[in-house]
């Protein structure tokens with residue numbers, strides 16, 4: 001695409017953007033009495049205006065039906081989680097039965113590790129990316145300890161080559177081969193939260209399986225951001241949160257994928273609770289756990305209706321927009337951001353983009369390493385009404401999401417960035 005560094009060009013892109021009207025379906029935070037330029041959907045997505053209505057419906061049911069709401073009314077709470085499975089499955093490329101929405105991300109990651117990190121004999125190692133999100137690091141550290149291993153030996157962290165910021169696919173695949181005899185699990189982010197690098201999940205899954213290991217992904221930064229085909233790629237399990245690109249509210253609920261070849265295996269070890277028990281006999285309250293078929297058999301507690309209601313509102317918008325359309329816009333929008341950052345004339349050597357330049361290896365986030373006064377630059381952007389985020393020690397993450405951001409916002413961002421850099425000199 002031939003980009004131009006002009007407001008007119010940006011506005012023309014917005015006029016031709018079939019998804020442009022989706023931004024009217026969200027609330028934008030206010031800075032200086034104006035809508036902020038919100039490029040932080042990778043951290044907390046904006047509130048869909050429809051979410052309130054979905055919550056109100058459940059509050060109304062609670063007020064009017066109280067306990068009867070579990071079984072009475074139009075959408076009884078007993079089956080409420082089922083209303084989300086199809087929409088969530090479309091976002092991650094799964095069959096409906098392979099997905100369940102429940103709990104929160106780190107809890108679900110532990111539940112999955114209970115079932116899928118099954119060290120045996122000399123197979124006890126887990127391959128992961130170095131610098132994974134801390135919760136993922138702590139989960140792997142404590143799970144390996146739980147099985148009696150030293151995490152320094154059991155968790156193999158992959159680092160980029162000297163002088164590089166992101167991992168090369170060939171190096172990941174080689175590491176899987178090199179550790180094949182001792183490998184129990186490959187567990188990585190679908191996208192690294194810091195660099196924004198998308199991993200080749202299909203190739204990694206294939207290599208992991210060839211090595212005799214199980215393969216799982218944390219899709220916190222991938223779900224709702226890049227196309228994912230968990231079922232076809234043959235991934236064993238995955239987890240994701242819903243409050244980042246999926247716009248389902250602070251601390252919102254989470255998604256779990258279990259491939260059907262495991263999901264319908266009642267003998268797979270798991271930590272169980274009554275909500276995962278076969279629905280037809282759940283309320284007989286009898287001894288002996290019989291899992292529901294599919295990912296739903298990993299549910300523990302009765303469903304958290306209010307966070308699920310918000311997530312439903314959001315999933316409907318994803319269905320309306322379509323992941324393929326979102327991705328098509330996202331590549332253009334992020335490409336435009338990259339082009340404009342590269343078009344800096346003053347202070348060029350201060351900024352280094354550490355996100356891959358290949359569109360297939362990134363989603364909508366660009367991580368900018370700032371070599372001088374990073375915190376100060378970040379503060380100035382925030383004062384000017386741009387909401388981005390800062391990650392220690394010196395990275396600013398900028399994430400224009402295709403659902404509610406515009407080309408004009410990307411243009412305005414770059415204008416402010418350049419002015420701030422000039423004043424910086």
Ligand SMILES: *Cc1c(COP(=O)(O)O)cnc(C)c1O
Pocket residue numbers: 104105106107133135136189193218220221241
């Ligand atoms: C955001 C994020 C988390 C957060 O976990 P919660 O349990 O939702 O607090 C975990 N892992 C990754 C990779 C993330 O990006």
